[in-house]
Amino acid sequence: MNQLFKVFVTRRIPDPGTQILTPSCDVTFWESDDAIPREDLLKNVKGVDAILCMLTDKIDREVLERAGPQLQVVSTMSVGYEHIDLQACQERGVSVTNTPNVSTDSVAELTVSLVLLTARRLLEGAYAVKNGEWGKWKPMWLYGVEMKKRTFGIMGLGRIGYGVAKRIKPFGVERIIYHDVQKLSFASDFGGEYVEFEDLVKESDILCICCNMNPQTRHLFNKKTFQKMKTTAIIINTGRGGIINHDDLYEALTSHQIAAAGLDVTEPEPLPMNHPLLTLNNCVILPHMGSNTWESRNRMAEIAAENIISVLNKGRPKGEVLRRIEA
């Protein structure tokens, strides 16, 4: 009888993923909802053919070496893969896969929710009610801004940026402008205008960061960028925390260089409880929950598991980041 492929899963995952893996593989799960400690990760990957990991697991040379030369695939249950050393995987002939497409709607919905939450100061309102600050109706209290007639900027017009644009358009925004590495023809679906980064920053009333993080986008939003933005501008980040320099953001928000920020991603994650951004009313922070829906997480687990089965059976996975080159 053929030996079953060995798979290590670094967390408890939704059932649809488990059901795909367990019938045909010898699977070990890290039975927890919390991130696996580094030492345990290093211990558990020894001798496996596949690792199913999360964006919190750093998969570097050390992990690959501990796993051994039989390792064929690292499958991350996320779209982002900046936690995986692609160079090291390539050198060792290890495939890397991710879960694109299936969380797009969830993240786009959350991004628009965060735009409205921040622009309409909804959290401050909800806290005011809980804290007994809700007196008689006041004509001048907790003012926000409307989307109508605003210039809505999108940094990174990938699937999520596109989903945000389509959802925000019916709110009556005047212009949707975007910046990406190039002009994109599908932007005509919502009348999107390509602009240079400089113009995106200067002209946006609401600026949504929907791009991924790489050496070009790391700390792209910094002191200099904030100085160019409108003092009424609102910045939203559902990409990766490291795209914004958080010290500079704090300064921009406290000195009223910009009006407000809504972040679903921060650097680091979680943000320490004593982080200065947590003291600000004009900064709404969510705990990286863009893809937290049943639909999205079930599909992410399913695709992450299917990707493993595909690679182990010499097929083409759905989310192929790096193809294994057989020696």
Ligand code: DGY
């Ligand atoms: C991803 O998939 O990369 C998200 O950030 C987590 O849902």
